[in-house]
Each structure stands twice: as structure tokens, then as C-alpha cells.
Amino acid sequence: MIKILKSALAIGFWPVHLFFFLVFSSVSILNHYYFRTAGLDYGIANQALNQYAHFEPAICTQLIEGKNMPYLGLHLSLWVPLLSPFYYIFGTYTLLLFQNLALIFCGIGIVKMGRLLKLSEGLNLAVLVQFYSSFAIYSALAFDYHDNVIGACFLPWIIYYYHKDQKLKTLLCFVAVLISKENMAIWMGFASISLWFTKKDSVKWFPASLLALSICWFLLAGILIMPALNPAGKFDQLSRYSHLGSSISGIIWHIVSHPWEMLKMFFQSHIQPDDYDGVKQEFLWVVLISGGVALLLKPTFLWMALPIFMQKLWNKELSFWGISYHYQIELAPIISVAILFLLVSVSQQKIRMGIAWVVTISTMVCTYSYMQSRKADYTPIKENIFSLEHYRAPFNVSLVQNKLSEVSKGSSICAQSNLLPHIAARKEMYHFPVNLSSSIFIVVFQPQFNSYPWPQDKANLYLDSLRQTKLYREDSSAFPLRILSLK
Incomplete structure (x- = not known):
């Protein structure tokens, strides 16, 4: 068995990357082919992609409120215009394809980080499989396409280039995250502080500059750019936190002045009593057994993950709280990189290997189990890749596609x-x-x-x-x- 493992590692990790690319495609690409993707938000993204590809203003006409909205007024997400030339090649599958490629790009970054930390190839393989098996990935893929998935995939590369003192490449990857969505700047603000603690002998001005860039970008997006693009002249995303305040400053003040209330809100609904508290608690449990224990043992990465927990669990909308959808995708690379740093702190190789594979197997079992059932709302046929129903359609797909193409x-x-x-x-x-x-x-x-x-x-x-x-x-x-x- 050991000889087989060594010979497999000698080939490299490309078979692993290819295998999981196909697995990811069996979720998102297949769901789109079988007409399971949704107008909100994939229809919106595809309409914008088509308009950008034809050098037209991207105006969303699909909002259920019946109003038209500039695409960037919904979210300041620049990956759609950047990827729009590929629409001529891949059509409505473009964004799904690049989202899958981004996840592989992230996996490669995790392996590179592991090698930089001088971990064995067996350990790197274990952490790579752990990342590719994360529930956060499959929940996101089952909910079609979102720019923050692409942005999250740059995290290992930010840490990797930062540790190699390659500041320009670090900055480019950092910006790649910022342009994914306006709220990613909050995450990057916390991440820039964590960067300094992962490599304390580095110069302090660089992570401080990244922190300043994050703050400026978020304020620019939330106060100037998005309200200017919104016909109502406001930053709509704040409405999800209206129970905390009506403005950015009001929300911040409420958080600071009510620490005990905010702590409880990680585990409970903001409205009590609430039967849906279990949705939050299920999410936290799944994170813990999917490698999240590494966050507790490496607090630097818990700090990096904190804004994801805050944005998710302090949101007033139930759909954000659970393990479904894309609202926790950033946790997947954070946890995997935290595991790498945890393994470095363990001196004995056998214990390292034991930890790595226990966490990996735990992640795989957890993901499989919660594909079968969960407290959070989800659509099994879109997400459960172990069900034969996922690979079937109750109608002739090609016939429907051909007929749709005839519509003017x-x-x-x-x-x-x-x-x-x-x-x-x-x-x-x-x-x-x-x-x-x-x-x-x-x-x-x-x-x-x-x-x-x-x-x-x-x-x-x-x-x-x-x-x-x-x-x-x-x-x-x-x-x-x-x-x-x-x-």
C-alpha cells in the first residue's frame, strides 16, 4: 500500500485535480444542462455576461420587484465583465466552467503552500482531498454561480506569495478577491491582519496597506459606487442587517455596544423564541467536524474566518444561516490552509499523518451525510451527487433546448x-x-x-x-x- 501511494505521488496531483474538476462539473454543469439553475442569481449573471460580451450596458431586468437595475448596482462584482469574452465560446456555461476551474486553481495553491511549509506530499495530498471534499464547495456549486466563489479561491495564493515576499503578486491576488463582491473587502480586512501573524518577521507596512485598501474599497463601494448605480440611491445589501441599524455606522455601533447580544446571535436567531435556531447550530457543527477544529487551534485563521461567520449568522434572513448555498465558501480555503499550519506545528510525522487523514475522512463523511438530509433548506436533486436522480431528467432535454432556441x-x-x-x-x-x-x-x-x-x-x-x-x-x-x- 505504501509503495502504491509513493508511486501515485510521483505522478503528481494532476489526476486528483482532474477527478475533482469532473466531480464539480457533475454538480454545476449538469444542473444547468438539466434546467435546474435559477434566474436568481444565475439568470442575472448570464444576462449581464451576454450584454458585456456585446459591449452593452449590463442592465438586469429579472428582479421580482419588477424594476430594472444596473448589474453592478446589485453587487460590485467584476468577474462577469472580465470573463464576458468567453461567452462566445462557452455560452451560458461560461461562468460555471470558470468557477470550477477557480476551485482547481485554489487546490493547486493549497498544495503550493504545503510544499512551501515543507510538508510531505502525503500530507499535502490529504489536505488537498480535504479541501475538495468540503461541504462548502458542494453547497455553493449546487446554487449555480457566484463571484465570491472565484474570489475565495485566491486566498491560498495570497498567503503563499506573502510568505515568499512577492508583494506585487500578493497584491494582485488580493485585488482579485476585492473585485469579486463588495463584502469581500470586509473579509480581506480581517485577512490582512491575519497575514502578519502567519509570518511575524515580515514588514508591517505591507499588511497595513492591504488593510487600508480593504477599508477604502468597501466604503467606496457601499457609500459611493453602488448607491450611484442604484435607481433608489441606496446600498441595498444593508437591508439584510436592518435589525442592527440603518447605516454602516449604525450597524458598527450596534455591534460594538451590544457584545453579549452579538455573541448569542452566532447560535440563536435575533428573534426569540425561534424554531430555526437549529439551522445555525447545524452549520457550526458541520464546520467543526469538517476541519474547523483547526480554526480553534490556530486562532489566526479563526480571526480570518470571523467576518464570514458574522455576515452569515448575524444576517436576518434564514437562508443565510445554514450549510446550504454559497454563503460559507470562503471557509473552505481558510480551513484547509489552517490545517496546513496546524500540521507544521506538530513535530512527529506519524501524528501529522494521522491528524491529516482523520480530518480528511471526517470531512468526506460529513459532506456525504449532509447531502442526504439536513435541517437547512436545500434541493437534494441539485446537490446529492450520490443519488441517481441527480443524473436524470424527467423530459427530453435536447428537444426542449431546440424549441427554446426558436423563440425570437x-x-x-x-x-x-x-x-x-x-x-x-x-x-x-x-x-x-x-x-x-x-x-x-x-x-x-x-x-x-x-x-x-x-x-x-x-x-x-x-x-x-x-x-x-x-x-x-x-x-x-x-x-x-x-x-x-x-x-
């Missing part, structure tokens, strides 16, 4: 959520039920009708009423796709 791109269209990411090459595309009465085309699946935010009964009755007006012709030749078009 120059006409306004209202579609249900999981159709929107596939019809991104349109200026006027609306999330059902917005602009139902004025859209030239209405496109839905029936009976697989994802009628969010309407109840399904209400949506079906409304469509039946439109049919009875005789103003629409209906094409149902690509079951279950239904295309209603104005005569």
Missing part, C-alpha cells in the same frame, strides 16, 4: 426561474410573474412549474385565464415546455 431573441419574454439562465441573450427577459401581461412570449414548464414567488395554484389559474382570452397561441410540442405567444 428580439422579443420580450417572461419565463419561470429555471428557464431564465438558458435564454440570457435578451434585453427584455423577466422573472415570472413580472410583466406577464405585456410580454410577447410566456415560457414555462407544465406540470413541472416553478412558479416562485407565486403559489403554483395561483400561477396555473392565471395561465389558464390567459389561454381563455384567445389572445395567445400555445406551442406544447416539446413537453413539458409551454410557449405562449401573442397572436
Whole structure:
């Protein structure tokens, strides 16, 4: 067994990277192919990607409030415009593909960091597999594409280049995180402080400069850029923390002046009693057994992870609290790098190897278990890669795709959520039920009708009423796709 392991390590880690790239693709790429990706947020990102690729202003028309919004007014996320040229090659799969590649890029950075710390290849392999097995990755991939996934993947490279005293490369990777999303600047502010503690003999001015850059970027985004792009003239993301204050300064003051309340909010809802407290507690437990114990043993990295816990668990929206979605992706690289530094602090190789593989196996078992069931809301068919249902579609996918391609791109269209990411090459595309009465085309699946935010009964009755007006012709030749078009 040892000889087999040594010969495998001699080949390098590329087979591991390739294997997990295919695993990641079996989540995100397959979900998109089977029409499981959502208009919010992947349809929005794809519409912006198409507009940037054609050198047009990126205006989002898919908000369920019925208002149009500049894409950068929603989130200051610059990876979509940067990746837009690839839309001509990969179409609506572009962002998913680069998100998967970014995760592999992150894995390579973790291995490079392990080698810089002079850990054995066996230990590096264990930590690499631990990272690739993290629940945070699969939860994010099952929720389509988000820029902060790409940004989080630069963390190991920031630490790696910082330890090699390559300041320009450190700065470039740091900026790559900042441009991912406006709130990433908060994370990078904490990370810049942690950097100095991971290498205390380094010059202090550089991490201090990174801290200043983070603060300036967040304030610039939250106070100037995003309110200027928002028709309402405000920073909408603050509404998720309205129970703490109505402004950035008000929220900060509430946090500082109510320390005990904020500590309890890591474990409990801000409204008591609340039956959903268990969702937060499940998340913390999963983090702990997926390598999070390394954060407790290496407080430098706990400090780095703190803003992720704060933004997630202090949020007033339930969907942020649990292990589902992309709201904890940053923890995956933090924990893996923390494990590397923990292993360095252990002198005996056998104990190191034992710790590494126990944590890795624990992470794998945890991820598998919580793909089967969890307290947090999730969609098993999108995330459970161990279920045969994940690899099947209840209809002829190619037939539906061909029929969708026949819908005129120059006409306004209202579609249900999981159709929107596939019809991104349109200026006027609306999330059902917005602009139902004025859209030239209405496109839905029936009976697989994802009628969010309407109840399904209400949506079906409304469509039946439109049919009875005789103003629409209906094409149902690509079951279950239904295309209603104005005569």
C-alpha cells in the first residue's frame, strides 16, 4: 500500500485535480444542462455576461420587484465583465466552467503552500482531498454561480506569495478577491491582519496597506459606487442587517455596544423564541467536524474566518444561516490552509499523518451525510451527487433546448426561474410573474412549474385565464415546455 501511494505521488496531483474538476462539473454543469439553475442569481449573471460580451450596458431586468437595475448596482462584482469574452465560446456555461476551474486553481495553491511549509506530499495530498471534499464547495456549486466563489479561491495564493515576499503578486491576488463582491473587502480586512501573524518577521507596512485598501474599497463601494448605480440611491445589501441599524455606522455601533447580544446571535436567531435556531447550530457543527477544529487551534485563521461567520449568522434572513448555498465558501480555503499550519506545528510525522487523514475522512463523511438530509433548506436533486436522480431528467432535454432556441431573441419574454439562465441573450427577459401581461412570449414548464414567488395554484389559474382570452397561441410540442405567444 505504501509503495502504491509513493508511486501515485510521483505522478503528481494532476489526476486528483482532474477527478475533482469532473466531480464539480457533475454538480454545476449538469444542473444547468438539466434546467435546474435559477434566474436568481444565475439568470442575472448570464444576462449581464451576454450584454458585456456585446459591449452593452449590463442592465438586469429579472428582479421580482419588477424594476430594472444596473448589474453592478446589485453587487460590485467584476468577474462577469472580465470573463464576458468567453461567452462566445462557452455560452451560458461560461461562468460555471470558470468557477470550477477557480476551485482547481485554489487546490493547486493549497498544495503550493504545503510544499512551501515543507510538508510531505502525503500530507499535502490529504489536505488537498480535504479541501475538495468540503461541504462548502458542494453547497455553493449546487446554487449555480457566484463571484465570491472565484474570489475565495485566491486566498491560498495570497498567503503563499506573502510568505515568499512577492508583494506585487500578493497584491494582485488580493485585488482579485476585492473585485469579486463588495463584502469581500470586509473579509480581506480581517485577512490582512491575519497575514502578519502567519509570518511575524515580515514588514508591517505591507499588511497595513492591504488593510487600508480593504477599508477604502468597501466604503467606496457601499457609500459611493453602488448607491450611484442604484435607481433608489441606496446600498441595498444593508437591508439584510436592518435589525442592527440603518447605516454602516449604525450597524458598527450596534455591534460594538451590544457584545453579549452579538455573541448569542452566532447560535440563536435575533428573534426569540425561534424554531430555526437549529439551522445555525447545524452549520457550526458541520464546520467543526469538517476541519474547523483547526480554526480553534490556530486562532489566526479563526480571526480570518470571523467576518464570514458574522455576515452569515448575524444576517436576518434564514437562508443565510445554514450549510446550504454559497454563503460559507470562503471557509473552505481558510480551513484547509489552517490545517496546513496546524500540521507544521506538530513535530512527529506519524501524528501529522494521522491528524491529516482523520480530518480528511471526517470531512468526506460529513459532506456525504449532509447531502442526504439536513435541517437547512436545500434541493437534494441539485446537490446529492450520490443519488441517481441527480443524473436524470424527467423530459427530453435536447428537444426542449431546440424549441427554446426558436423563440425570437428580439422579443420580450417572461419565463419561470429555471428557464431564465438558458435564454440570457435578451434585453427584455423577466422573472415570472413580472410583466406577464405585456410580454410577447410566456415560457414555462407544465406540470413541472416553478412558479416562485407565486403559489403554483395561483400561477396555473392565471395561465389558464390567459389561454381563455384567445389572445395567445400555445406551442406544447416539446413537453413539458409551454410557449405562449401573442397572436
